Amino acid sequence: MFKTLRSIGAISFLTVAFLTLLSPKWINVAGVGPCWAVLWLLPWSLEEGIRSSVFAGCLLGLLLDALTVGGPTLIPALMGLGWWWGWLGKYGSKIEGTLNLGLLAWLGSVVCGCSLWIQIFLLNLGNSSNAISHWALQTLFLQSILTALIAPLISAWFLVLLRKRRLQ
Numbered sequence: 117m118f119k120t121l122r123s124i125g126a127i128s129f130l131t132v133a134f135l136t137l138l139s140p141k142w143i144n145v146a147g148v149g150p151c152w153a154v155l156w157l158l159p160w161s162l163e164e165g166i167r168s169s170v171f172a173g174c175l176l177g178l179l180l181d182a183l184t185v186g187g188p189t190l191i192p193a194l195m196g197l198g199w200w201w202g203w204l205g206k207y208g209s210k211i212e213g214t215l216n217l218g219l220l221a222w223l224g225s226v227v228c229g230c231s232l233w234i235q236i237f238l239l240n241l242g243n244s245s246n247a248i249s250h251w252a253l254q255t256l257f258l259q260s261i262l263t264a265l266i267a268p269l270i271s272a273w274f275l276v277l278l279r280k281r282r283l284q
Contacts, residue, residue, distance in 0.1 A: 132156045132176065133180065145258050146258060148255050148259050148262070149262065150225070154197070154228060154267075155267055158267065161200075162202075165202050169205075173196075177193075
């Protein structure tokens, strides 16, 4: 059971990096794609629990940071989301509806975008002309909406796959 769960986790984990690099044009709006890390971390966290989710958020953040050059990181946001969603999966009511997954993905994408925005502001040491600009708000808005629209398809499918593998 754990061997197939690990292989599914590893393959899907590497798919996040591949999709982030590939950035399919048919999913992009104005050059902004969905937050693939949130789409993967949400079902993983709901099914695997707190410790595994925080660790997966840290590893996913490190992997995505390795793809970029310097600047802000997604590690704190992904670890926080992993803890929150892992707690919901363990102690909260069972998340089953696609609307619930879309809402949680939207919130997760907003948290990731705001985390990057705050880090950009802090790295610029208060130079607000770069941090508070129209492109940052547009990117945050488009990415969160796209992630919320795609989550009922991708995250729900991955959550069902994880639950089926756990039952076997």
